[in-house]
Amino acid sequence: MIEHSAGSGKTNTIAWLAHILASLHDDANRNIFSNIIIVTDRIIVDRQLQDAVTQIEHKSGQLKVMDDDCKSEDLANALRGNTKIIVTTIHKFFYILENNLLGRLKDKTFAVLIDEAHSSTEGTLMQAVTTVLSGSNEDDEEDRTIEDKISEEIQKSGKQPNVSMIAFTATPKPSTIQLFGVLNENGKKGAFDLYSMRQAIEEGYILNVLDNYVTWKTYFHLNKAIEEDPEMQSITAKRKIARFIDLHDTNISQKVEIIIEHFRHNVAHCLDGKAKAMVVTSSREAAVKYKKEFERYIAAHGYTNIHALVAFSGKITIDGDTYSEESMNNISEEELRKEFDRSYYQVLLVANKYQTGFDQPKLVAMYIDKKLKGVAAVQTLSRLNRIYPPYDKRTFVLDFKNEYEDIKKAFAPYYESTELFETISPHDIRDLDTAIDGYDILNEEDIEAFNNYLYLTKRSSKDKSKMWSLLDNALQKIKTKPLAEQIAIRTTIRRFLKVYCFIIQATAYENISLHKRYNYLSYLIKEIDVSGGGNDFDIADKITVSSFVQKQTSVNKVAEIEAKYEVKIQKPKPAMPEVEQLKMLSVIIEEINAQYGVNYEKDVATKSALQIRDLLLKDERLKASAKSNSLADFRFAYEDSVSDALVNGYEQNVDFYTLLLGNAEIRERITNVFMEEIYRILRGEK
Numbered sequence: 001m002i003e004h005s006a007g008s009g010k011t012n013t014i015a016w017l018a019h020i021l022a023s024l025h026d027d028a029n030r031n032i033f034s035n036i037i038i039v040t041d042r043i044i045v046d047r048q049l050q051d052a053v054t055q056i057e058h059k060s061g062q063l064k065v066m067d068d069d070c071k072s073e074d075l076a077n078a079l080r081g082n083t084k085i086i087v088t089t090i091h092k093f094f095y096i097l098e099n100n101l102l103g104r105l106k107d108k109t110f111a112v113l114i115d116e117a118h119s120s121t122e123g124t125l126m127q128a129v130t131t132v133l134s135g136s137n138e139d140d141e142e143d144r145t146i147e148d149k150i151s152e153e154i155q156k157s158g159k160q161p162n163v164s165m166i167a168f169t170a171t172p173k174p175s176t177i178q179l180f181g182v183l184n185e186n187g188k189k190g191a192f193d194l195y196s197m198r199q200a201i202e203e204g205y206i207l208n209v210l211d212n213y214v215t216w217k218t219y220f221h222l223n224k225a226i227e228e229d230p231e232m233q234s235i236t237a238k239r240k241i242a243r244f245i246d247l248h249d250t251n252i253s254q255k256v257e258i259i260i261e262h263f264r265h266n267v268a269h270c271l272d273g274k275a276k277a278m279v280v281t282s283s284r285e286a287a288v289k290y291k292k293e294f295e296r297y298i299a300a301h302g303y304t305n306i307h308a309l310v311a312f313s314g315k316i317t318i319d320g321d322t323y324s325e326e327s328m329n330n331i332s333e334e335e336l337r338k339e340f341d342r343s344y345y346q347v348l349l350v351a352n353k354y355q356t357g358f359d360q361p362k363l364v365a366m367y368i369d370k371k372l373k374g375v376a377a378v379q380t381l382s383r384l385n386r387i388y389p390p391y392d393k394r395t396f397v398l399d400f401k402n403e404y405e406d407i408k409k410a411f412a413p414y415y416e417s418t419e420l421f422e423t424i425s426p427h428d429i430r431d432l433d434t435a436i437d438g439y440d441i442l443n444e445e446d447i448e449a450f451n452n453y454l455y456l457t458k459r460s461s462k463d464k465s466k467m468w469s470l471l472d473n474a475l476q477k478i479k480t481k482p483l484a485e486q487i488a489i490r491t492t493i494r495r496f497l498k499v500y501c502f503i504i505q506a507t508a509y510e511n512i513s514l515h516k517r518y519n520y521l522s523y524l525i526k527e528i529d530v531s532g533g534g535n536d537f538d539i540a541d542k543i544t545v546s547s548f549v550q551k552q553t554s555v556n557k558v559a560e561i562e563a564k565y566e567v568k569i570q571k572p573k574p575a576m577p578e579v580e581q582l583k584m585l586s587v588i589i590e591e592i593n594a595q596y597g598v599n600y601e602k603d604v605a606t607k608s609a610l611q612i613r614d615l616l617l618k619d620e621r622l623k624a625s626a627k628s629n630s631l632a633d634f635r636f637a638y639e640d641s642v643s644d645a646l647v648n649g650y651e652q653n654v655d656f657y658t659l660l661l662g663n664a665e666i667r668e669r670i671t672n673v674f675m676e677e678i679y680r681i682l683r684g685e686k
Contacts, residue, residue: 001180003191003418006170006382007359008200014038014113014168015052021111022062022084033164034108035079038087039129040115049115053087063087072096079108079132090114093128108133114167116356124501126179131156133163146455150515157504170197170382170414171375174569177420179506189420196416206385209366210411213397213556215404216258218251219596221547222589232537234583240539241592246282246369247289250548255400256293258550259367260306262398263347267365268305271391276340277365279349280380282401284312286369287351288323294349308347309340311354355379361386365396372402377410404556405672413567422568424499426509432496433514435574436521439489441477446470447520454519471524478528484577486530491575493525499572542585613674615645617681626682634679 004010024032040049050065064078066088072095078086110133134156159165167180172191181189200206222241245251259279267275281287291310298306309331315324326332331339340348341360348354356379366384384395399407436442450470453463478486500518503509616622616638625637 001172001177001182001191002166002168003172003194003196003414004168004170005195005197005200005206005414006379007385008195008205010168010170011049011052011115011359014049014115015056017166018053018085018111018113019056021113032109033111035083036085036111036113037079037133038085038113038115039090039093040088050087053085066092090125090129093132094125096132097128109162109164111164111166114165116169127157127501127505130158130160130163130505134160146451147512149455150451150512151510154504154510154515157501158506158508171378172414172418173375174420174567175424175502175506177418177567178423178569179502181420184419186419189423190417194417197411197414198416205387206382207387207393207395208558209381209384209395209397210404210408210556211558212395213399213404213407214552215402215554215556216398216400216550217553218245218400219547219549219551220245220251220545222593223544223546224542224585224589225544226542226585229584229586230542231582232585232588234581234588236537237539237583237585237588238592240537241543241588243283244540244543245545245596247285248545248548249289249293250545252286252289252293253297254548254550255367255369256290256297259347259398260294260297260303262367262396263306263365264303267396268346270364271362271388271393274343274362275346275364276360276362277347277367278354278363278383279308279347279367280355280370280372281349281351282370284314284316284351285318287312287349288316288318288328290349291328294347306347307345308349309336309345310349311336312351313353355383358383359386361388361393364393365398368397368399368401370401372407372410374410377402377407378414381407381411400550404554418567420567420569424503424506424569424571426503426507426511428571429496429499429503429514432492432499432572432574433517435492436489436496439478439481439485439492441474441489442517442520443473446473447516450520450523451516467523471520471527474524475527482577483530486528488575488577490525490528490530493521493528495572495575497522497525543589612642612645613678616641616674616678619645622678623682626679631676631679635675638675638678 002013004013018036018038021033022036026032038049038053050067054063054065062084064074064083064086066075066078066086070088070092072092075086075088075092076096112129112133131153165180167176169176172181177189177191182192184190197206201208259277263277267277269275279290281290287310291308294308310325310328312325315322317323325336329336329339337358337360339345341362355376360383363384363386366381368380372380381397384397387393450467453459453467453470456463459467478489481489497518500514504515619641622637622641626634629637
């Protein structure tokens with residue numbers, strides 16, 4: 001694993017490494033690698049990466065880029081041929097397997113350079129890469145038992161003797177570190193080579209986007225729009241209300257005014273008038289509404305020096321009208337990057353697009369109207385960090401949805417070095433396996449019979465029909481469960497499939513019966529449909545919202561970020577049914593108004609928070625944890641004790657404690673204020 005901070009030349013590093021490995025020879029002057037394969041998880045191969053590789057001098061015919069016009073057969077042919085460097089998406093390997101395009105590749109050696117090793121490189125897609133490159137085994141096919149075939153399948157899922165993997169990432173997840181990391185002098189896994197965010201900032205290759213970070217919050221007041229007071233599922237209703245608020249015309253129009261005027265007065269003059277901005281919206285519908293409101297506001301004020309493009313995938317229908325990125329921009333998707341780079345357009349409105357892999361050094365400002373967590377926060381904000389010589393560029397972030405401390409916490413694992421102190425192992429899947437058994441939906445004879453059909457060299461239509469009936473036995477049992485339990489079953493199966501697939505890649509674990517269950521469940525999960533039920537109700541005709549106010553809540557300068565960070569893989573746990581509590585609509589509205597309408601009185605909130613602190617200081621279990629653990633490890637015991645303290649002190653302030661128990665974000669923000677202080681006190685430190 002190579003940890004290489006975003007924006008500091010990772011693409012060029014990959015291109016040069018591919019060039020060096022392609023010309024690497026052993027003592028006998030033989031090529032060490034038959035092919036160099038550069039893999040990306042994007043649907044369309046990153047054009048910036050293509051350009052970087054092709055700009056380095058290569059002999060004619062030695063480079064093949066598998067762009068969106070190429071088929072999986074083209075990749076299979078390139079792997080069997082003499083093409084030295086192949087650039088492709090990771091998805092094409094999966095289609096090679098699906099369409100039985102495997103060739104005899106055992107005698108070839110491969111270096112695989114993975115650009116941005118994330119979730120797709122820990123599941124079935126990465127499994128497809130190693131299986132394809134390890135080569136097929138077509139000898140004595142009739143003599144091989146199902147167990148033989150499964151054993152080979154498992155072995156091909158992990159590390160292969162003829163394949164060298166080099167994974168590049170700016171934001172390594174714990175699972176990425178376990179899969180690709182190397183042991184360091186502390187006996188913990190980490191990067192083989194590191195070019196950290198801190199070093200890149202100090203050396204002037206990227207900017208610190210956490211400097212000049214301003215947060216805002218939206219306040220409003222909800223009312224019922226109907227005379228009745230219907231009972232509703234509380235969690236679902238609150239989610240629908242949150243979306244209603246997000247897309248409300250007044251809310252968006254106020255934010256557009258703030259964004260445009262901030263850009264005009266603070267950003268437009270930067271980089272000699274070349275500065276650009278990105279607005280990160282929460283959905284495609286939000287992006288469409290932002291685009292329309294941008295155009296309305298600009299026309300109403302007669303502005304001629306600010307224009308916006310919108311970016312989202314596919315088409316969306318709103319109030320009977322269908323919108324697409326191309327129809328709203330009047331330019332093709334392929335031309336958008338070039339058009340945005342030109343002087344006419346200053347703002348790019350995005351919805352789940354251009355938040356990764358987008359390199360535009362003229363980006364000076366980012367306006368965020370979307371909840372961002374973890375890796376997504378780092379990747380999105382890192383679009384801003386490019387320098388733009390010879391200008392002394394500075395960045396601006398206006399965030400309507402996230403707290404600065406949460407964003408800072410998201411950056412902490414990637415600021416300097418990241419070590420993995422707790423890995424995942426085969427026994428960690430036991431709870432999931434037991435939970436699936438507990439649902440009483442599987443029959444071992446069905447699983448065995450299903451695998452017998454699955455590993456047939458050729459399957460007739462009758463065989464396929466029988467396989468479906470074996471799946472249908474489990475499906476019918478699932479359909480008899482309450483909707484909440486059906487959702488929990490589907491989630492637990494998904495976790496099982498993900499963890500098992502990861503384990504057979506990261507370890508030498510081999511369990512034939514568990515693999516048969518994995519095969520059966522991987523087909524079953526595609527058939528489980530839990531749509532509909534009690535979630536099918538509209539909220540827009542039942543509520544009204546008024547008194548929208550956008551308030552600036554904080555202005556933040558350069559953040560001090562923890563230099564060294566230890567992470568652990570979250571242990572997989574069975575999903576619990578989400579308990580929907582039926583509440584009157586008026587009660588749901590009161591709870592939301594309490595959070596976003598009128599704030600709790602400061603003295604009441606402060607008093608209640610201090611009561612929590614006092615309860616935690618009396619917790620003997622927490623005291624023992626503080627004395628025997630580092631602050632990082634103490635955090636886990638602290639979070640458990642906070643929950644206990646809220647329950648124990650519930651009657652002291654029912655409303656305030658109910659809010660904290662029901663909202664993890666607010667709970668963490670308040671209780672984390674005391675964590676380090678409590679840790680020091682319990683350890684007897686000053």
